[in-house]
Amino acid sequence: MISLMINGERRKVDASPDMPLLWVLRDQLGLNFTRYGCGQGLCGACTILLDGEPVRACMTPVGELAGRRITTIHGLEGGVAKLVKAAWVELDVPQCGYCQAGQVLAATVLLRKNPKPSDADIDDALDGHLCRCGTYRRIRAAIHLAASRLGGAP
Incomplete structure (x- = not known):
């Protein structure tokens, strides 16, 4: 065991x-x-x-x-995770949803480390996370939306 x-x-x-x-x-x-x-x-x-x-x-x-x-x-818990998940829903990020758990986890870690990421920061943090439906623009927009709402969330 x-x-x-x-x-x-x-x-x-x-x-x-x-x-x-x-x-x-x-x-x-x-x-x-x-x-x-x-x-x-x-x-x-x-x-x-x-x-x-x-x-x-x-x-x-x-x-x-x-x-x-x-x-x-x-x-996955905490203020940042809640903001990321809410932004994902608000912007209707998932299409099939298969890759989204990994995307959300990576986005949450990014925002915990860098609350104001640039597009390049997002690209680096999510490098290697493939979305077969191609929702990359919505993923990036959701991360920016969550970042704009952070205001001290742990």
């Missing part, structure tokens, strides 16, 4: 140490908004936060996660 801290809750999973976190999240814990995209860490659909930083769950073995904090879209 491997003990993991996921979304603020201690979870014990029966998994091989080399099993990718993605499969533990989806198949064992039912956290299905962390998506399988490419399986090679290239598309961002499986993005989670590991100690507050975005990483690809498809490339992260569970055996390397002892003592680390894992946050999925299911557990």
Whole structure:
């Protein structure tokens, strides 16, 4: 058994140490908004936060996660996250929605670090997050909208 801290809750999973976190999240814990995209860490659909930083769950073995904090879209909280999620809804960002959990996680981390990002900052932070529906303009607009509403949100 491997003990993991996921979304603020201690979870014990029966998994091989080399099993990718993605499969533990989806198949064992039912956290299905962390998506399988490419399986090679290239598309961002499986993005989670590991100690507050975005990483690809498809490339992260569970055996390397002892003592680390894992946050999925299911557990993403705080003022910045609420603003990002609200902007996503207000601007109708998702089309199919498949990639959006990873996009929202990355956008939240960006705004926590840089509350007034430029377009280039947004492009850098979301580099490697693919949206097959091509909603990149709405994603960028939603990040700018959330940033304009920050005003001290943690």
